[in-house]
Amino acid sequence: TNREHIISIQSHVLDGFCGNTIASFVLRRRGHDPKIFNTVQYYSKYKHVGVEMKHEEMQTILGALKEDLATTGGGNHGNGNHSNGNHGNGVYFLTGYIKTKECVDAVMSHIWELKNEHNEKRATQMDPQVEAPLAIEEEKTDGDAAEWHSGNSCAGDSSFGKLLSVDFLWICDPVMGDNGRIYVDKDVVLAYKKCIPFVDIMTPNQFELELLCDKKIKNENDVTTCVRFLLNRGVKLIVVTSVQYPFDKDHLYLYVGYLNGQAKLIVFKYKIFRFDFNVCGSGDLFAALLLSFLVRHRGNVPLIISKVLNIVHNVIKNSLSSGELNIIENQDIIASDGLCGSFIKAEPVCP
Ligand code: PXL
DSSP: OOOOEEEEEEEEEEESOOHHHHHHHHHHHTTOOOEEEEEEEEEESSOOOEEEOOHHHHHHHHHHHHHHHHHHTTTOOSOSOOOSOOOSOOEEEEEOOOOSHHHHHHHHHHHHHHHHHHHHHHHHOOOHHHHSOOOOOOOTTOHHHHHHHTTOOSSSSOSBSSOOOTTEEEEEOOOOEETTEEOSOTTHHHHHHHHGGGOSEEOOOHHHHHHHHTOOOOSHHHHHHHHHHHHHTTOSEEEEEEEEETTEEEEEEEEEEEEBTTSOEEEEEEEEEOOSOOOTTHHHHHHHHHHHHHHHHOSOHHHHHHHHHHHHHHHHHTTTTTTSOOTTTTHHHHTSOSOSSOOOOOEEEOO
16 A cells, blocks of 8 residues: 655644644644654743653664564555545655754664665565656646746756655754754754755755855855755755845745756745744744645645745734744645745746
8 A cells, every 4th residue: 555654853842833743733734644753842942841852762763663664664554545645655754853963863864774775675676656756846837837937047947957756755954043043952053964965855944054054144145055055965955944134124035946957056036025923933834834745746846835835924924913823723724735825936046
């Protein structure tokens, strides 16, 4: 039986919404059946008191996961009748808040081992459908796709150069901090730098991008320099989830970057009206939705980003008065196709 395996490795809080508290709801509400791995249990995202998992303990659980994925093809102990809309049999990791360097290291090495095993298994199976990795690329026939594509004079061939194998993906949200404040151990920065060659998709915010690349972002050119740096080191897709420039306080910018078939850097940006909302968790919402859309809809990354952004933007808009992300109240928007409300289109950036 085909079945997808989503493993979300993030924080858990008792009060409020961030990390796995968001991912578990979002993924389940969208019909997935994720495995939820909590790296810490804190009282709230503002009060980091509680329990942190030790890396040995993480190893134990990740070891059990590995065994399960190896022997049963993913621990499908049910009756094989999945009525929850799952597609495919891929293995997808979504990693977020991890407190210590040792724990990031443990997660990285397990995902890498699992990926190699997965690829070996796939190579020995003669099923061509399983063997051929699907490319995430534009659906050129799609009407919406044509819209963002028009006027793209600088990008040239903007189709995906590398195959993003959609039967094994690691989306790494390198959660380290925001607005100049770091909320994990300092040496986690180094641990994430070590992850770069093994990650498929990375979703840093501006501060995290600056930490990963040892470069302060002052203008768009700095963003594309950082994006190029990460892509050259092996990440296949970079989404910089929010950039704010001192000369434009009213907007946030999201950037998506990848290399095309000629190894040329392709970058798109999304200009977003900035709400005065300084609540953590929107990045976690973004990453969980991105995973869902990639797994379900595959192709056309710039269009998927538009849809995800649209949902995040609407959830924030509906949360402005409460000082917390109203995840439950906005569950129908979260479960939607992302075409609601104000659709923010991708604009090509000429790097
Ligand atoms: O939203 C990122 C995040 C995740 N997990 C925990 C956090 C935060 C941000 O503050 O505190 C525990």
